[in-house]
Amino acid sequence: MNRLAKLISVLLVAIFLTACGTNNEEETDTQNQENTSSESNLNNEEQAVETNATKEEEVLVSLENTEGAVVGTATLKGKSSGVSIHLEAENLPPGTHGFHIHEAGVCEPPTFESAGSHYNPTGAKHGFDHPEGPHAGDLENIVVSDDGTVNVEVMAEMVTLEQGAENTLYTEDGTSLIIHSDADDYISQPSGNAGDRIACGVIGE
Structure with missing residues (x-):
């Protein structure tokens, strides 16, 4: 047991x-x-x-005039509908001015011709009023106050800040922002009769 x-x-x-x-x-x-x-x-x-x-990425662009002096800053922010551009500038001629994204990231004063033509990856015609337009780099005119300042936000609906994506602003040649001496008429070729380039800033520099 x-x-x-x-x-x-x-x-x-x-x-x-x-x-x-x-x-x-x-x-x-x-x-x-x-x-x-x-x-x-x-x-x-x-x-x-x-x-x-990534969607809310911000890019600061410093704009210089034809004498090489900084006259403003543009803040670019990626949105689902494109890229918003908030421009704050001073010491500019009062009135309405053309404002565009150009195809090269080079700003050599005094003419800024180094920035090339408008950013146009789709091969479109210039201008919001053209039946075959606009360029991806076409933007709404800006209005400078009598005191030479401007504080405005415009949308670039055909571009993106996403690297490697279609219509990206980060191309091999870079891109830039240009302010012109005159208003863009939104239809004349190749740049809307907007006159001389009076300010330039490289995007992503």
């Missing part, structure tokens, strides 16, 4: 230890699943933050 009692005791202990081991494994598996789920959620949140940061 003593041997039988001992044998039963040993078996009970073995069964108890096996049950504890199974419970520990189940708890470990549950913890691993919870940790994996938490890591996945964190990764998704990080990706969402990165995506939002």
Whole structure:
């Protein structure tokens, strides 16, 4: 009887230890699943933050006049509908002026011809009023106050700040912002009769 009692005791202990081991494994598996789920959620949140940061990327552009003096700053921000451009400038001639994105990121005074023509990756005609327009780089005219200042926001709906994307402003040659001496008539070729280039700033410099 003593041997039988001992044998039963040993078996009970073995069964108890096996049950504890199974419970520990189940708890470990549950913890691993919870940790994996938490890591996945964190990764998704990080990706969402990165995506939002890309959409809300800001680029500052410093604009200089024909004498090389800084006259303003443009803040470019990527939007779902294109790129918003917030221009703040001073010491400009009062009146209405053409404002465009040009195809080269080079601003050499005094003429700024180094900036090339309007940014036009689609091969369109110039002008919002042209049936085959506009250029991707065509922007609305800006109005400078009598005191020579301007504070305005315009939308460039056909471009993006996303590198490598279609119509990106980050091309091999770069791009730039140009303010002209006269108003853009939105139809004349190749640049709307907007006159001389009086201010220039390289995008992404």
